[in-house]
Amino acid sequence: MAEFLIRFVDLLFNVLIFAILIDALISWFPISPGHPIVRLLDDITEPILAPLRRVVPRLGMFDITPIVAMFLLEILQQIIIAGLSSAL
Secondary structure, three states, X not given: OHHHHHHHHHHHHHHHHHHHHHHHHHOOOXXXXXXXXXXXXXXXHHHHHHHHHOOOOOXXXXXXHHHHHHHHHHHHHHHHHHHXXXXX
């Protein structure tokens, strides 16, 4: 059971990190905010990115919030997986 939970947590965090990366890359292209893929990615990523945007300053015209979010998610992923692994 613990192995399943570890794999699930790992998959969940990897999907979130990938969604943030794709959302950031899509923002460089002239795609309508109403496009279904853009809306889906926003629904997935905004609960993570919006609170960070209040704290992380912009660097000129660059929003580094996605980078910070991916870094924090990676750290949190490793902490949770280590905790679950030690419970085995």
